[in-house]
Amino acid sequence: MNTDNPMNTDAPMSAGTRPAAELFPVADAHLDRLRAGIAARADEEGVLDVAYRTLGTPVGTLLLAATGRGLVRVAFEREGFDAVLETLAERISPRVLEAPARLDAAAAELEEYFAGQRRGFDLPLDHALSSGFRESVQRFLPRIGYGRTRTYKEVAESVGSPKAVRAVGSACATNPLPVVVPCHRVLRADGGLGGYIGGLDAKTALLRLERAA
Structure with a gap:
């Protein structure tokens, strides 16, 4: 082995060239x-x-x-x-x-x-990441009871825009506060899951949790 090679990475590091984390480990x-x-x-x-x-x-x-x-x-x-x-x-x-x-x-x-010990959240929420129709939909979602579901169409009707079914889907898909603001409780008219920001496995798990409680 040529120890004169300045690029030799096998040579031991001097105290002056060792990473600080090695010289001064911090718990x-x-x-x-x-x-x-x-x-x-x-x-x-x-x-x-x-x-x-x-x-x-x-x-x-x-x-x-x-x-x-x-x-x-x-x-x-x-x-x-x-x-x-x-x-x-x-x-x-x-x-x-x-x-x-x-x-x-x-x-x-x-x-x-x-843990199945809470059915609603008592947290102050900041809706700064939402506005307009999306915010209206997201503010409505906590009114869907624990263990219950609504269709996108039903939510559209509830917020006063019965034709805005796709817009409701978009509001749910972009919900910045999933789980706490329960967009997982909104399903397609045929009972299908629709989309979910956390993935369909997560949406299924949340619905099962609430049905089992």
Whole structure:
């Protein structure tokens, strides 16, 4: 082996060339406390506009995000969390930070829901990502009772636009607060699932959960 080759990657690294993480290992718990401290200080100083965290659930990991007004986003992993956070930064504020404590109440209610112990959510919601007809539909959806379903046509009639069946489908497909705002309870007229932002497996699982409770 030619140890004179400056490109030789087998040669041992000197202390000056080793990655800082190897020279000064930091425990995960310490990093978590550091992040929590940064988030708390940002919140105290009013520079935390969007807080987020992730939550493991029976339908996969969810990303939860909230503003000072309330829960603004629930995202499935298939949507791409990085893309979701970028959209929040663009449409709401670039001051986005992982701050789990801000989402403790939302996480607790979702855990109760998935455990079959909760049938409705008592969380303040921020509809900043919706507007117009879509927002009207999304605000109506929580009125569909737990374990019940409506068709897209029935929802269109309920919001005063009986011919806007496709627009109702679009409002459900773009719902930024799935699970909490139950677009999974809206089905096609023939009983088919239709679409779902979290995928049809997730929609099926949510409907089964509510029927079993």
